[in-house]
Amino acid sequence: MKQDVNHFTLPNGLTILAERMDHVRSATVSFLIPGGCSYDPPDQLGMGAILAEMLSRGAGERDAEQLSLAFDRLGVDHGETVGLLNMGLFGGTLARNVPFALELFADMVLRPTLPEEELESVQSLLIQDLQGLEDSPQDKVMIELRKRYYPSPLNRDRCGSEDGIEAVTIASLRNHHRKQLRPNGTILSIAGNIDWSMIRDKAEELFGDWPMAEVTKNTPTDGVPTSEHLHKETQQTQIAIAFPSVPMSHPAYFAARGAVGVLSSSGMSSRLFTEVREKRGLCYSVYASHETLKDRGTIYACAGSRAERAQETLDVMLAELRRLKDGIEIDEIDRMRASLKTSLIMQQESTSARAGAIARDWYHLGRVRSFDETQREIDGLNVSAVLDYASAFPFETPTLVTLGPAPLVLPA
Amino acid sequence: MPFHTHRLANGLQIIGETIPTARSVGVGFFVNTGSRDETIPVSGVSHFLEHMLFKGTPRRTALDVNLHFDRIGASYNAYTSEEATVFYAAVLPEYLPTAVDILADILRPSLREEDFETEKKVILEEIGMYEDMPSFAAGEYAKKIYYADHPLGNTILGSSQSIVDLTRDQMLGYFNSRYTAPNILVSVAGQFDWPEFIAMIETQCGHWPSDAAVRENLRPVPGAGGNHRMAKEGVAQEHVMLFSPGPSAEDSLRYAAATLALAIGDDTGSRFYWELIHPGHAESAGCSIDQSQQSGTTGSSFSCEPTKAAENLEIMLRVLAEVQKNSITADELDQAKSKISSRIVRHSERPMGRMRSIASAWIYNNEYHDIDVELNRFESVSLEDIRKVLERFPLTDTTIVAYGPTATEA
Numbered sequence: 001m002k003q004d005v006n007h008f009t010l011p012n013g014l015t016i017l018a019e020r021m022d023h024v025r026s027a028t029v030s031f032l033i034p035g036g037c038s039y040d041p042p043d044q045l046g047m048g049a050i051l052a053e054m055l056s057r058g059a060g061e062r063d064a065e066q067l068s069l070a071f072d073r074l075g076v077d078h079g080e081t082v083g084l085l086n087m088g089l090f091g092g093t094l095a096r097n098v099p100f101a102l103e104l105f106a107d108m109v110l111r112p113t114l115p116e117e118e119l120e121s122v123q124s125l126l127i128q129d130l131q132g133l134e135d136s137p138q139d140k141v142m143i144e145l146r147k148r149y150y151p152s153p154l155n156r157d158r159c160g161s162e163d164g165i166e167a168v169t170i171a172s173l174r175n176h177h178r179k180q181l182r183p184n185g186t187i188l189s190i191a192g193n194i195d196w197s198m199i200r201d202k203a204e205e206l207f208g209d210w211p212m213a214e215v216t217k218n219t220p221t222d223g224v225p226t227s228e229h230l231h232k233e234t235q236q237t238q239i240a241i242a243f244p245s246v247p248m249s250h251p252a253y254f255a256a257r258g259a260v261g262v263l264s265s266s267g268m269s270s271r272l273f274t275e276v277r278e279k280r281g282l283c284y285s286v287y288a289s290h291e292t293l294k295d296r297g298t299i300y301a302c303a304g305s306r307a308e309r310a311q312e313t314l315d316v317m318l319a320e321l322r323r324l325k326d327g328i329e330i331d332e333i334d335r336m337r338a339s340l341k342t343s344l345i346m347q348q349e350s351t352s353a354r355a356g357a358i359a360r361d362w363y364h365l366g367r368v369r370s371f372d373e374t375q376r377e378i379d380g381l382n383v384s385a386v387l388d389y390a391s392a393f394p395f396e397t398p399t400l401v402t403l404g405p406a407p408l409v410l411p412a
Numbered sequence: 413m414p415f416h417t418h419r420l421a422n423g424l425q426i427i428g429e430t431i432p433t434a435r436s437v438g439v440g441f442f443v444n445t446g447s448r449d450e451t452i453p454v455s456g457v458s459h460f461l462e463h464m465l466f467k468g469t470p471r472r473t474a475l476d477v478n479l480h481f482d483r484i485g486a487s488y489n490a491y492t493s494e495e496a497t498v499f500y501a502a503v504l505p506e507y508l509p510t511a512v513d514i515l516a517d518i519l520r521p522s523l524r525e526e527d528f529e530t531e532k533k534v535i536l537e538e539i540g541m542y543e544d545m546p547s548f549a550a551g552e553y554a555k556k557i558y559y560a561d562h563p564l565g566n567t568i569l570g571s572s573q574s575i576v577d578l579t580r581d582q583m584l585g586y587f588n589s590r591y592t593a594p595n596i597l598v599s600v601a602g603q604f605d606w607p608e609f610i611a612m613i614e615t616q617c618g619h620w621p622s623d624a625a626v627r628e629n630l631r632p633v634p635g636a637g638g639n640h641r642m643a644k645e646g647v648a649q650e651h652v653m654l655f656s657p658g659p660s661a662e663d664s665l666r667y668a669a670a671t672l673a674l675a676i677g678d679d680t681g682s683r684f685y686w687e688l689i690h691p692g693h694a695e696s697a698g699c700s701i702d703q704s705q706q707s708g709t710t711g712s713s714f715s716c717e718p719t720k721a722a723e724n725l726e727i728m729l730r731v732l733a734e735v736q737k738n739s740i741t742a743d744e745l746d747q748a749k750s751k752i753s754s755r756i757v758r759h760s761e762r763p764m765g766r767m768r769s770i771a772s773a774w775i776y777n778n779e780y781h782d783i784d785v786e787l788n789r790f791e792s793v794s795l796e797d798i799r800k801v802l803e804r805f806p807l808t809d810t811t812i813v814a815y816g817p818t819a820t821e822a
Contacts, residue, residue, distance in 0.1 A: 023433035026758045056680075057690075064690065068681040072747035075754030078680070093754050124692030128717050132695050134648035135546040233646055235540035267482035268466070269475065278474060281533030284541050306540050331483075338485030342504060345435050346487070349762050 005358060005368050006196045008203075012212050013184030016203045017358045017368065019191040021351060027095040027192025028355040029105065032363055035180030036085040037160065038153040038218050044167045046130075046160020047176050050122050052080040052087055054173065057118045060107030064118070067104065076101045080108075082158040085293065086363070087180070092352055095193035099202050106206040109181055116170040123165050130159045137403055138285075138304065141238040144230060145300070145401040149242040151223030154293065182213035187362050191354035225399040229407035237310035237404025238302070241317070243395050245290060245297035248364035253297070254377045255389035256290055260299060261336030262328055262386060263321065264288035269335060271320050276303060282313045288321075294364065299393075307405045314408050318398065325390035328383050340378045344371060415770070415780045416606045422622035423594030426613055427774050429601045429766055429782075437508050437602035438767035440500035441515055442775060444597070445590040448494045448563040448704075449627060456570015457578060457586045459492040460535050464583065465499065465518045466490070467527035474527055477518055484510050494564055495627075495704055496775075502764045505603040509612055516616035519591065528580045535575050542569065546644070547715065550651035550815035557640050558655045558811045563629045564704060593617065595625035599771035602763030630706045633657070641814040649695065650721035650816035651713070654728065656809045658701045658708035661776040665804065666703060667789045668797035669710070673699045675740045675748040676731070676807075677712060683731050683740075688714055694724050705776065710805060718816050725812070732807040739798055752790045756783065 004020040040047040056078075057064040071078055071091070078091035078101075089108065091101050133140050143157045188207070190199055225242070245256045257265075264272045264287045276286045286303035301321060305313040347353040348371075361368045402408050414430045446458050467474040481488050481501065488501035488511075499518065501511045542548045552567060559565025570578075598613055635657060659665045677684045677699025684697040697714040712732065716724050740748075759765040760783050769786070773779055781789070 024761050026754070026761060065686070068685075069743075069747065072681045073750055075750040077751065077754065077758075092758050094757060121690065121692030125689065125695065128649070128692075128695035131648050131717060132715065137544050138541075234544045236537070236544055267478060267486070267488075269478035269482040274475065274478070277534060278478070279530070281530040282537070284534055284538035304541055304544075305537060331479075335479070335482040335485075338483060340485075342436075342485035342487060342502075345504060346502065346762075348435050351758070351761070 003371050006200070007368070008200050010183065010204060010208055012208070012210055014207050014210065015187045015362060016200060017187065017189040017362055018194060018196050018199045019354050019358055020194060020196065021192055021348065021354065024193050024351060025094060026092060026351050027098050027190060027194050028090060028092045028351040029098060029101055030189045030355040030359055031089040031105065031109065032187040032359050033087045033089070033109070033181055034085065034185040035087040036083045037156045037158040038084050039180055039216055040156065040160065040164070041172070041176070043164065044172060045156060045164030046126055047164070047168055047173065048082040048087060049126055049158050049160060050165065050168050051173060051176055052082050053122045053125065054114050054118065055080055055089070055108045055112045057122070058113030058115050060111045062107065063113070067107070070104055074100050076104070084154060084156065090352070090355070098190065098192070098194055099198065102202055102206055110210055112177065114170065114174055114177060119168070119170055119173065123168065126159070126165050127162055130162060130165070133159065137232065137234055137236070137238050141240045141401055141403040142300070142302070144403065145240040145242055145399065148228055148401060149225045149298070149399045151220040153218050154220050155223070179213060179216060183207060183210040184212045185215065187359045189355045189359035189362070191358065192351040227400040227410065230401065230403045231405070232403055234404050235306060236304040237307050237402055237406070237408065238304045239310060239314050239317070239408070240401050241301045242399045243299045243393065243397070245299045245393055247295060247297045248292040250297070252389050252392070254381055255385045256297060256299065256393070257340070258333070258336055258381045258386040259324060259389050260288050260290045261339060262332045263324065266336040266339040272301065272317060275320050276313060276316050280312070280316065282309055282316065286317070292364065310402070310404065311408050315411055318411055321395040325387060325394055328386055330383060333381060333383055333386065337378050337381055341375070344374055344378070413782045415782070417780070418610050420593065420614060420618055422618065422620055424613070424617050424620060425597045425774070426610060427597065427599050427770055427780070428604070428606055428609060429770050430604065430606065431602050431763060431766065434602035434763045436502055436763055437505050437600065437604045438500065438502045438762070438764035439508065439511055439515065439598070439600045440498055440767055440771060441519055442597040442599060442771050443497040443591055444495070444595045444625065444627070444775065445497055446493050446495040447566040447568045448629070449590065450566055454578060454582050454586055455567060455574040456535070457583055458497055459568050459570070460531070460575065460578065461583055461587060462490050462492045462497050463531050463535065464523055464528065465521045467531060468522050468524065469517045469520055470522055471517055477514065480510070480514050486511055492568055494566070494568065500764070500767070508604055508609070512612045512616060516613070519596070520620070523580055523584055523587065525580050528583070532575060535569070536572055539569050539572055539575065546647045546649065546815065547651055549644070550653065553642050553815055554653040554655070554813035557813050558636050558709070559633055560636050562631070562633050564633060564707060590625050592623045592625050593620040594622060597771060597775055599767050599774070601766035601770060627705065633707050633709070635809070636811045639812045641816070643816065643818045645818050647815070647817045649715045650718040650814060651715045652721060652725055652812070652814045653711060653713040654732070654810045654812050656710045656807055656811070657805045658710035659703065659801070659805065660706050660708045661703040662706065663708065665797065665801050666701070666708070668793045669701050669801045669805065671745065671748045671752060671790060671793045672740065672798050672801055673701050673710065674751060675744045676735060678748070678751065681747060683735065684712070684714070684728070687727050687731050688724060693720055693727065697728070710807065721814065721816065729810070732810070736802055736807045739795065739802060742795060745793070745795060745798065749790055749793065753787050756786055756790070
């Protein structure tokens with residue numbers, strides 16, 4: 001399959017990746033910057049989220065309003081998000097506007113005003129965001145699960161804590177910006193109908209002088225996962241389970257994705273949906289998913305059922321996960337491969353999907369995996385590869401968090 | 413882009429847009445029926461029926477339907493709105509015949525009693541899930557207040573009671589009256605061959621009944637007016653919604669109205685953003701136009717910490733009154749237009765996006781426009797058009813509905 005990906009690393013360590021897609025008119029620009037919420041100071045949880053929000057409140061010569069106006073005139077839909085490990089900046093626009101969009105992003109990353117008078121508004125916004133989680137049980141249960149499953153600081157959430165958000169000062173924020181927004185470790189990726197030499201020259205001009213900074217350590221502690229029930233008077237009990245898996249760089253990564261495919265992600269015929277919803281009508285939503293950090297991976301399984309049926313839902317889910325190692329049909333493997341192949345090809349119709357994919361590859365693998373290589377990995381998935389994975393990572397020690405009117409019993 | 417249209421002898425309509433550069437193809441069956449076509453005794457039947465279509469046909473069991481879609485790696489689903497029930501799939505081009513075979517087959521479901529009873533439990537779980545999400549529950553409550561006894565106020569999910577009471581025979585009756593060929597449109601976009609596609613649809617759907625299905629109660633929505641609030645135990649945020657009349661899906665002012673709504677309430681750079689989000693007063697705030705057949709609504713909303721709600725409502729009402737009085741500036745209009753253009757282009761790069769856009773234009777206005785014509789319609793919106801929107805659909809003609817915790821009840 002034809003693919004046109006280019007790469008260049010500036011002397012200061014900034015990685016620039018570009019994928020040319022000549023069948024589209026748009027382009028997506030994405031920055032992955034090593035300033036995720038796991039780097040928040042322990043007494044100022046929520047710092048990363050505050051910084052991300054503050055970046056758009058004035059940068060370079062422009063105040064907040066002028067910056068917003070400049071983005072809007074270019075038709076750039078932009079966003080600033082904070083993940084666990086990285087801060088993400090992205091913008092989608094018509095391909096011809098990419099050079100101007102890059103200028104605005106360079107101002108935001110390198111020369112944000114971080115105006116003191118805006119800090120209180122941003123804190124108020126994020127505290128409300130945090131309170132809003134109480135009205136979203138499905139999001140809430142996942143955050144509470146990660147909090148108990150991962151060791152510190154990987155167990156944090158971008159929303160932080162009320163105390164942490166309030167403790168942030170303009171001085172600590174500016175210091176965090178200086179420390180965490182650095183070129184070494186940052187990946188700028190662009191996908192769309194763009195010209196590589198122009199991108200490269202423009203990026204060099206805009207980011208060449210960005211000074212390197214020391215890499216902050218955030219070595220995880222030796223935490224032990226704990227299960228817990230959280231009480232809330234709701235109709236449904238939310239069930240969220242985590243199991244250790246492998247990261248993207250691990251040789252068994254595609255086998256782990258294959259296991260999740262058989263269990264859930266290759267469509268409505270996959271096992272969890274069939275057994276929990278289709279045959280028994282126990283829930284509306286049930287799924288498993290794979291999450292990769294740099295050094296570890298996790299498989300989650302989640303569902304929500306009315307309180308009186310939640311125990312049965314949990315029992316059936318765990319039984320399905322545990323019997324994966326006992327055998328898999330060839331047809332299940334074929335379906336899983338068909339779904340992975342479709343998503344690989346359909347990615348090529350979306351500049352945001354490709355900009356994200358090449359950045360993720362680089363972050364986890366230090367290179368971009370070609371379509372052909374991914375296709376070979378998918379073709380190479382067979383029954384024994386997935387069974388081997390399920391035996392090596394047998395779904396035996398779940399970390400369970402439930403949210404609802406009554407606790408559930410974890411079956412032996 | 414080449415556009416094609418065809419009508420089968422039984423009245424089924426087919427439209428398609430060929431996109432030579434596409435890697436995939438999106439296909440959808442749009443049934444012109446939804447909650448507004450329901451009577452009270454069958455409340456929720458359109459949505460429940462949507463679920464039942466995946467439960468099998470004389471040729472396929474429920475598991476077969478899922479298996480057959482998954483074997484071709486299809487990305488497929490369905491949804492139900494006030495006036496449409498849509499079944500769709502995106503696939504690699506070589507699998508289009510299989511995707512059409514499955515979709516057309518499930519549009520003639522068996523509605524087996526045993527599957528009906530199992531799926532009823534799933535629907536009840538779905539109702540429970542949304543009851544636990546106040547932002548959704550707030551929207552349902554607001555809709556009921558604003559539309560009062562107008563059919564557009566009907567709940568899509570139904571209530572736990574109406575779902576428990578619903579029988580398989582009632583559903584079959586509804587199916588027979590609504591899923592007839594003239595009431596269905598098939599839309600396709602991306603990489604495909606038009607003559608082959610027509611032949612597939614002819615073979616699969618040519619025998620479907622040709623009875624006309626009529627949509628009743630196309631009367632205007634008066635709008636309840638007034639100020640309403642529902643208090644609910646255990647809710648954290650205050651959710652506030654303001655409704656006023658807006659252009660219908662057929663109204664030529666819909667382009668101007670959508671542009672105006674964006675200038676007022678887009679996520680970034682809008683009036684609401686600067687007045688409510690940027691200063692940290694509210695967690696979210698937005699404005700949008702909900703367009704239906706011969707009816708439209710302008711909706712503004714925000715959610716925030718309950719003690720800030722009264723002040724935020726005043727701000728939102730002030731912004732709407734200012735826009736009503738002085739309109740928006742030429743700069744605001746230009747910004748809104750450039751955002752819309754960029755979004756249309758990006759949305760259109762996926763065949764599924766085009767498949768939906770061309771279906772919607774055809775269903776409501778019996779017209780087709782390619783991306784450039786669509787872009788032009790927005791590009792040509794003038795301040796004069798915005799003024800016309802404000803005159804015909806005053807933003808100050810609001811019904812206010814709030815939903816929040818018991819503790820702060822006034």
